[in-house]
Amino acid sequence: MNMLSEAAVEKALDKKMNEVAYKMIGKDVSVYYGEKRALFDVNLNVRENTVTALIGPSGCGKSTFLRTLNRMNDTIENCRVTGKITLDTDDIYDKEIDVVELRARVGMVFQKPNPFPKSIYENISYGPRIHGLARGKAEMDAIVEASLQRAGLWGEVKDRLHEGGTGLSGGQQQRLCIARAIAVSPEVILMDEPCSALDPIATAKVEELIHELRANYTIVIVTHSMQQAARVSQRTAMFHLGQLVEENDTDKMFTNPDDQRTQDYIMGRFG
Amino acid sequence: MSTPLILLILAIIAVVCYVVGTRHALAIAGGLSSKLHSRPGYYGAFVAICAVLPAAVVLAAWLIASPFYINSTVRGGFPEDVKARSVAEQGLAFGMVSSLARGMDVLTLEEIDRVGSNPAELRNTLGTKGVALAGDPEPYMVASAGDLNAMNKISNRVMTAVVLIVALIGAGLSYNRISHRFRARNRVERVILGALVVASSIAIITTVGIVMSMLTEAGHFFGRVPAWEFFFGTVWDPRFAAAGTTASEGQFGLIPLLLGTLYIGLVAMLVAVPVGLFSAIYMSEYASPRLRSVAKPLLEVLAGIPTIVYGFFALTTVGPFLRDLSADINGIVTGNAMNFIQAQSVLTAGFVMGIMLIPYVSSLSDDIITAVPRALRDGSLGLGATKSETIKKVVMPAALPGVVGALLMTASRAIGETMIVVLAAGVAARMQLNPFEPMTTVTVKIVSQLTGDLEFTSPQTLVAFALGITLFVITLCLNIYALFIVRKYREQYE
Numbered sequence: 001m002n003m004l005s006e007a008a009v010e011k012a013l014d015k016k017m018n019e020v021a022y023k024m025i026g027k028d029v030s031v032y033y034g035e036k037r038a039l040f041d042v043n044l045n046v047r048e049n050t051v052t053a054l055i056g057p058s059g060c061g062k063s064t065f066l067r068t069l070n071r072m073n074d075t076i077e078n079c080r081v082t083g084k085i086t087l088d089t090d091d092i093y094d095k096e097i098d099v100v101e102l103r104a105r106v107g108m109v110f111q112k113p114n115p116f117p118k119s120i121y122e123n124i125s126y127g128p129r130i131h132g133l134a135r136g137k138a139e140m141d142a143i144v145e146a147s148l149q150r151a152g153l154w155g156e157v158k159d160r161l162h163e164g165g166t167g168l169s170g171g172q173q174q175r176l177c178i179a180r181a182i183a184v185s186p187e188v189i190l191m192d193e194p195c196s197a198l199d200p201i202a203t204a205k206v207e208e209l210i211h212e213l214r215a216n217y218t219i220v221i222v223t224h225s226m227q228q229a230a231r232v233s234q235r236t237a238m239f240h241l242g243q244l245v246e247e248n249d250t251d252k253m254f255t256n257p258d259d260q261r262t263q264d265y266i267m268g269r270f271g
Numbered sequence: 272m273s274t275p276l277i278l279l280i281l282a283i284i285a286v287v288c289y290v291v292g293t294r295h296a297l298a299i300a301g302g303l304s305s306k307l308h309s310r311p312g313y314y315g316a317f318v319a320i321c322a323v324l325p326a327a328v329v330l331a332a333w334l335i336a337s338p339f340y341i342n343s344t345v346r347g348g349f350p351e352d353v354k355a356r357s358v359a360e361q362g363l364a365f366g367m368v369s370s371l372a373r374g375m376d377v378l379t380l381e382e383i384d385r386v387g388s389n390p391a392e393l394r395n396t397l398g399t400k401g402v403a404l405a406g407d408p409e410p411y412m413v414a415s416a417g418d419l420n421a422m423n424k425i426s427n428r429v430m431t432a433v434v435l436i437v438a439l440i441g442a443g444l445s446y447n448r449i450s451h452r453f454r455a456r457n458r459v460e461r462v463i464l465g466a467l468v469v470a471s472s473i474a475i476i477t478t479v480g481i482v483m484s485m486l487t488e489a490g491h492f493f494g495r496v497p498a499w500e501f502f503f504g505t506v507w508d509p510r511f512a513a514a515g516t517t518a519s520e521g522q523f524g525l526i527p528l529l530l531g532t533l534y535i536g537l538v539a540m541l542v543a544v545p546v547g548l549f550s551a552i553y554m555s556e557y558a559s560p561r562l563r564s565v566a567k568p569l570l571e572v573l574a575g576i577p578t579i580v581y582g583f584f585a586l587t588t589v590g591p592f593l594r595d596l597s598a599d600i601n602g603i604v605t606g607n608a609m610n611f612i613q614a615q616s617v618l619t620a621g622f623v624m625g626i627m628l629i630p631y632v633s634s635l636s637d638d639i640i641t642a643v644p645r646a647l648r649d650g651s652l653g654l655g656a657t658k659s660e661t662i663k664k665v666v667m668p669a670a671l672p673g674v675v676g677a678l679l680m681t682a683s684r685a686i687g688e689t690m691i692v693v694l695a696a697g698v699a700a701r702m703q704l705n706p707f708e709p710m711t712t713v714t715v716k717i718v719s720q721l722t723g724d725l726e727f728t729s730p731q732t733l734v735a736f737a738l739g740i741t742l743f744v745i746t747l748c749l750n751i752y753a754l755f756i757v758r759k760y761r762e763q764y765e
Contacts, residue, residue, distance in 0.1 A: 075649070075652055077560065100655045102655075103653060107653065107655075108649075108654075110650060110653070114644070114647055114650040116650065116651070117647075117669050118668070126651070126664065127656075130660050181653070184654055184655060
């Protein structure tokens with residue numbers, strides 16, 4: 001029941017594609033780690049209900065850009081961000097914005113599955129609980145079930161909700177982390193190489209999941225795998241040496257890119 | 272030749288063997304060490320080990336065995352009437368003979384001639400040379416002492432010769448074995464492995480030895496005082512029986528001491544745990560790296576202060592302060608300025624001991640909290656949790672087993688602490704629950720039972736071993752439990 005039919009997804013997408021709506025707009029975004037500049041005036045817009053893939057060689061700044069979108073860079077010492085990023089109409093680096101509220105709207109899934117050393121149920125209910133999203137246990141149960149359903153994990157774990165989340169397999173753990181992010185009903189989900197620690201079968205499952213989530217969420221995904229970017233995304237942005245090289249439709253990017261560097265990277269000439 | 276001199280010679284032989292062996296190996300390979308199975312140094316080390324190790328073993332065996340042989344020979348030479356006496360008396364006689372033998376080494380030949388036949392004179396002469404004798408030596412003793420000296424001299428010469436010959440044979444044989452394909456490295460490393468095993472077993476064997484000796488002595492104690500009177504007795508009154516009176520054996524009740532130990536430990540933990548944990552959380556989660564790099568070592572300096580210094584602090588500062596404070600409070604509340612906190616009290620000792628324990632709690636917990644993976648913090652922050660929510664709900668629960676382990680180890684330190692208690696809580700073994708009154712602990716009583724002029728076989732002294740083994744079992748259990756918890760926690764992440 002959680003699987004939306006392919007046709008429904010395409011229909012929803014077509015509707016959105018006609019009117020280009022930007023969920024997040026990054027303008028002249030630069031990031032400094034102490035003296036070192038990691039990102040140079042990046043202008044990148046994230047479209048609503050679209051999967052945007054960020055690609056590029058290691059150290060090109062794609063993860064750094066991703067982390068500016070929910071201010072996770074704040075947790076790093078000496079990190080400074082300039083420029084402007086908006087979520088809908090709110091400037092997320094505005095002093096008025098509460099970072100806690102922002103991160104509830106812009107969720108994140110990390111490279112390595114990082115379930116809390118708690119039960120599966122508590123892993124999911126953690127976010128809703130701190131944000132006060134549920135009145136009573138019945139509502140919380142509903143949120144947990146819905147999140148696990150959406151992450152395609154419900155069938156596998158419904159009989160052991162109160163066992164440890166760290167006891168799951170790597171792929172299941174990552175889907176648990178995605179379910180955990182979904183549970184707080186974010187508008188945007190950021191994924192930082194979510195499949196790099198997974199085997200091919202688990203990767204296929206997560207990719208399928210991303211494909212389905214696109215109907216309800218805006219997704220930005222950093223990936224090292226060109227094939228993955230081609231499979232899951234509609235838009236692709238290529239970073240190199242801290243600069244945005246090119247941002248385009250994924251189909252165009254992988255067949256006929258505008259920039260020579262993109263061409264070279266995709267052909268495997270560097271990176 | 273004296274033993275240190277022999278050891279020195281062996282060391283020189285080892286160095287020479289190493290150099291010669293290394294050179295020889297290189298020469299065989301024509302200067303190209305890649306043609307050898309092992310690096311040249313290993314050949315040198317192999318020759319050195321072959322020379323020194325067997326020789327050292329022979330030396331050790333000789334040093335251990337020869338006194339047995341010589342002593343029994345000398346005793347065998349005692350006159351029949353001496354042999355007929357009791358074992359203790361024979362031991363005394365032999366002790367005299369060996370002192371005499373040491374003394375005669377100091378005398379010149381003509382002095383020996385002069386005084387040899389006159390025991391009283393001999394004793395005086397030796398006295399002036401710094402060798403004191405317990406009584407006038409009997410004539411047969413002088414003869415035995417001469418035998419003893421002669422045998423020792425021969426034994427020493429033979430030993431020197433044998434050791435050096437063994438060393439040279441070892442060196443020669445191993446030198447001849449050096450060749451291209453000889454696996455020197457494997458052999459040397461096996462010897463090194465053996466040395467490592469020996470080193471690590473020393474600590475274990477020592478522990479076992481200590482426990483065995485405590486068990487033996489405690490066994491003697493329980494032979495005199497029933498175990499249930501010790502473990503369940505509620506009165507600690509080890510009266511020192513006057514000579515001849517057998518009635519007043521004293522009462523050895525463990526309960527008041529154990530209660531005091533646990534009580535003072537509890538107060539100490541009540542002080543140390545919150546302060547230490549909060550400081551650990553601040554250090555690991557909030558403090559800037561610069562502040563942390565200064566503050567953490569400073570905090571750990573506290574752990575380096577000898578506990579007796581904390582004792583002074585308790586005795587001269589904290590105790591009187593609490594006493595005067597209580598008098599003031601009492602004066603304000605009831606008009607009667609009587610202090611209700613004694614200068615020496617459970618509270619004083621517990622408070623000061625708590626301060627001593629802060630660095631243990633904070634340093635151990637800090638390491639454990641810092642070890643919680645960053646990914647977990649990111650995961651929580653990425654869901655929109657605040658820093659304090661992350662610490663309370665994710666970091667601390669993840670660190671909890673490790674922190675509990677750290678606290679248990681700290682508790683076992685609190686239980687073993689002595690000096691602070693002596694100075695801050697006194698030595699009165701009382702069974703009561705008022706934290707403002709003096710109490711005492713197991714360790715304090717161990718000290719007081721073992722100091723003073725007491726024969727070592729009385730229950731008053733032996734009880735110290737029973738107390739010691741009890742304390743050992745308690746802290747051992749705490750430590751094992753702590754290790755168990757810490758290990759369980761490790762499994763979660765690795």
